[in-house]
Amino acid sequence: MSAEGEPTGIDLARAALAAARKKAKELEQDKARRSAAGRRAGAQRRSGSRSDDRDPQPLQATIGRLMSEHGWEAPVAVGGVIHNWPHVVGERIAEHCVPVGFADGVLTVQADSPAWAVELRHLSGALLAKLNESVPSGPDGRAVKRIAVLGPAKPRFGLNGFR
Structure with a gap:
């Protein structure tokens, strides 16, 4: 002082x-x-030097988590089957029919002629088994529950019966 x-x-x-x-x-x-x-009070933790679920995640892991949380595995797998349709059903069948939709476990397939529509209806049981081997199962054990077969989109003949 x-x-x-x-x-x-x-x-x-x-x-x-x-x-x-x-x-x-x-x-x-x-x-x-x-x-x-x-x-x-259960307040949010602060991030530290250790990794946790708030850290950036790989895209593949995030997509996988989103698919499982929302139940999208089966529709995504069916989309893959639709993309590889000729490999799943065979070239001969793929030449005459195409998948046009998938909703609520029903795969809708459109044939290019009435004869092929009838043929696909007869083959639908075997195709259903083959499809369900290719995709992960849904909640009831099957991703594809039924195949709906549509005939050709438009008539093949004109008004006078000729093309």
Whole structure:
């Protein structure tokens, strides 16, 4: 202290250090209280150096999780079958029919002639078994429950019976 009773440089430094230590101790205690209250209230954790589910995830893992959470595995697999239709049903059948839709476990197939529509209706049991071997099962054990066969989209003959 100076002769007039005012603190000098070293005394000011000691007082500042004591005030900083007191403030740090208060902050640490407040942090501990908030942390304990947050754990009790189920507050969101803060990210640290360890990996957790909030870290960036690989796209393939994220897509897989979304597909399973929303029940999209079977429709996506059926989409793959539709894309590879000739390999699944064979070239001969694929030349005369195409899949046109899939909804609620029903695969809709359109034939290019009434004769092929009848043929596909007869083959639908075997095709159904083959399709369900190619795709993951749905909730009841089958992804494709039924095959609906449509005839040709438009008549093959004009009004007078000729093309």
